[in-house]
Amino acid sequence: MDISQIWEALALKEGGTIIYLVMDGVGGLADPDKYGTELQVAATPNLDQIARGSACGLLEMVGPGITPGSGPGHLALFGYDPLAYRLGRGILSAMGVDFDLQEGDVAARINFATMDGAGKIIDRRAGRIDTETNRHLCSQIKESIRLQDFDGEWYLETISEHRAVFVLRGPNLSGDLKDTDPQTAGRPPLRPEPLHRNRNAQRTAKIVQSFVDQARDCLSAEDKANMVVMRGFGRYEQIPTLEARFGLEGLCVAFYPMYRGLSRLLGMETIKPPKIEDGLEGSFRALEGIYGDRYTFYFLHVKKTDSTGEDGDFESKVKAIEAVDRLIPRVVNLNPDVLVVTGDHSTPALMKSHSWHPVPVMIHSRFARTDDVKTFDEYACQQGSLGLRPGIHVMGLALAHAGRLRKFGA
Amino acid sequence: MDISQIWEALALKEGGTIIYLVMDGVGGLADPDKYGTELQVAATPNLDQIARGSACGLLEMVGPGITPGSGPGHLALFGYDPLAYRLGRGILSAMGVDFDLQEGDVAARINFATMDGAGKIIDRRAGRIDTETNRHLCSQIKESIRLQDFDGEWYLETISEHRAVFVLRGPNLSGDLKDTDPQTAGRPPLRPEPLHRNRNAQRTAKIVQSFVDQARDCLSAEDKANMVVMRGFGRYEQIPTLEARFGLEGLCVAFYPMYRGLSRLLGMETIKPPKIEDGLEGSFRALEGIYGDRYTFYFLHVKKTDSTGEDGDFESKVKAIEAVDRLIPRVVNLNPDVLVVTGDHSTPALMKSHSWHPVPVMIHSRFARTDDVKTFDEYACQQGSLGLRPGIHVMGLALAHAGRLRKFGA
Helix, strand or coil, rough: CCHHHHHHHHHHCCCEEEEEEEEEEEECEEEECCCHHHHCCCCCCHHHHHHHEEEEEECCCCCCCCCCHHHHHHHHHCCCCCCCCCHHHHHHHHCCCCCCCCCEEEEEEEEEEEECCCCCCECCCCCCCHHHHHHHHHHHHHHHCCCCCCCCCCEEEECCCCCCEEEECCCCCCCCCCCCCCCCCCCCCCCEEEEECHHHHHHHHHHHHHHHHHHHHHHCCCCCCCEEECCCEEECCCCCHHHHHHHEEEEEEEEECHHHHHHHHHCECCCCCCCCCHHHHHHHHHHHHHHCCCCCCCEECCCHHHHHCCCCCCCHHHHHHHHHHHHHHHHHHCCCCEEECCCCCCCCCCCCCCEEECCEEEEEECCCCHHHHCCCCCEEEEEEEECECCCHHHHHHHHHHHEEECCCCC | CCCHHHHHHEEECCCEEEEEEEEEEEECCEEEECCCCCHHHHHHHHHHHHCEEEEEEECCCCCCCCCCCCCHHHHHHCCCCCCCCCCCCHHHHHHHHCCCCCCEEEEEEEEEECCCCCCCCEECCCCCCCCCCCCCHHHHHHCCCCCCCCCCEEEEEEECEEEEEEEECCCCCCEEEEECCCCCCCEECCCCCEECCHHHHHHHHHHHHHHHHHHHHHCCCCCCCEEEEEEEEEEEECCCCHHHHHHCCEECCCHHHHHHHHHHHHHECCCCCHHHHHHHHHHHHHHHHHHHCCCCEEEEEHHHHHHHHCCCCCHHHHHHHHHHHHHHHHHHHCCCCCCECCCCCCCCCCHHHHECCCCCEEECCCCCCCCCCCCCCHHCCCCCCCCCEECCHHHHHHHHCCCCCCCEEE
16 A cells, blocks of 8 residues: 555544745755855855754655656645656646646657758757747648548647647547657658557557647748657546645645646646746745635646756756755745755766766655754765655655644544 | 665666675674674775775664575675575575576585484584595485486585585475474474475475485485485576676685575576685686676675684684775776675674674775765764665665666656
8 A cells, every 4th residue: 555545534624734845956966166065065054054954864756766747746745655656747738737637538748859961860959949830830731631530629739949738638538548749850850659459559659640740741841940859649538636635725836838738637736837037036025926715735846956957067066956945034034834855856067968876865854753864965964863764755755744644443 | 665676767778887795794792802893803904095095884684683694695695585485495405506406496405414313413414424425425415316206307516525405396386384493403404394284285295205204214224324314405497687686796715615506596697606715815816717707796705704604703704804905996996886895694693693783884985975984883873874774775875876766756
């Protein structure tokens, strides 16, 4: 049995308010030239002060050695076993553009791409075309295409730059298709083959192939965006919400679509994303603006700690962490019953990618068993009172610290 | 779901090279007269230096309180859940003498033993008769015996000294039989009873009883080896290989048959065992000789750390550890992407037997989250960044550090 089912059975409808501050990809690795990890090198007086009043530890989000995508990492933090709930990138992308997914819809993430004369993808992002061009190409495709042997509905929605999302709606569809995105430049796009011998999957594969073929024809006059590649096919199935499971009325403050999409999938409400020019401060201001009695669970997402890590830019990741540190007193001042500060996975600048390394976490609450951890980083948290645990444990601990779990047994 | 299935699904065909240096039974207990454990008392400057550049921790190989045999201990290290894959000693022994096991064969380990006039086993090793005598007795038995009600084939192969292996081949056999070895001197041999009421097990028990009865008659003139006792019955079933599961082309360097047998069972290749007179250095030299592009996973097994522990010889175990320490720079110099140093279980000299105590482990790699552990021993590793974990985790971590696991989810 998954431990989260026990929390579900014990969850109260009332209790304290919880804030999750998730610094995407915050965990790192020591860079020999920098004398520490990103968190160690960053000057974080405020995070460190919170650590001194928190129970600290480390989280392994999915399992030993397993590098989580952002979806599984967040699912774990929200108390959903990421091995049981598998969400494709297509589903997450569709939710992220406010697309109203219905049970049974099949979604895939699309990249506009550049294909050479020999039929090889030479740029998987079509030179990062601008969002306006993307919108124009999407409406062009929508007008010109008639999918073969398909009498349902289909949708093509711009996300941003080279990114779009494709949705099929109708009976007997399957999300068990292979990516057409070859993942590496210099290779031809792949066919959307079924993952197994299943009639619905075979049928859906044909419909998708018909879409790809016609989209290619439609885009043939384009310089850069003359092809589409698709990945992360998935079928949308309703997931029990945070409220149904744990009695939490959730609100998400996130700039990036995927995180808003995932939050909605779990029944959280989302607010209009902060303006990009307001930067991180805009997110904190938005949280302050809405914080109150209406919600009992607030999720504030910080992206830049991950994107700077993906860029391999150690110094910028340090700065992104320091920017959070300067703003975090505003979250503390909201005085939630429980403040959880953590990440959804590690993204060491040294590796320029997500990684499997455990992520530091602190739970700040008047009922936390505080420990000797005096700084918020990977090494200090190793000595914390929470120890090294699966990421999914955080939700149970947050609920407990918020007085939201009944006693188990008599 | 077993976490190793997730690694399987994420495993890449390409990536870095991994070396496992397994010091059998290396974990120990502090002897009050010696001021520490075997690892603490041993002078190990080289192991300690590796520790300073590694992620360190402790492994519980099978489960809390469970003392692993060498089979389960190694299966865990190789990423095979030892609770799911049960290998009898018979199967391992057969593989260790290069016996060509076929699916469905039933094997058992045999000891030549000394029985007194009252029918009690007084020496379970028949005074450790020499290997030549063993061979002679085996061919004598093979010539004189006709198994009752059995029209299949059967084999009896010398291992060394008092050790041999027995194999039955034919339809409808079962490996679910109790040992005939009473385990303690002064007791009569037991009957090979079926573990449960099953027609195949009952039939196989009868065949084995017929073998034992005739072998006793055949050996009746012998001074020492006048009886056989059998243990570790098992039926051979193919196990998915390391290559099929994790994309690793493995090579085993081990002196003892059982470890080579287990390695072959998992699809590793083995080389001719190093000459016994070359000692430990022969094993390291053999690894250096074969290390290269052909394999991606190397398993170097050191036996003496276990056998000295079994003998209760603290000082000799310390010396065995120091001998490894002197040689280990040669493994480091091969410059693998990942070097794992650990044991398959503890064998504290104080207990003269395997034990359940967790085993220190270190993972040396440029992507290891190094910690403050400065010496390789049971107490220092407790403070390491890997924490205390199930032994099976090591394979997932080794694969991750070698860049051999894809990201999980989007």
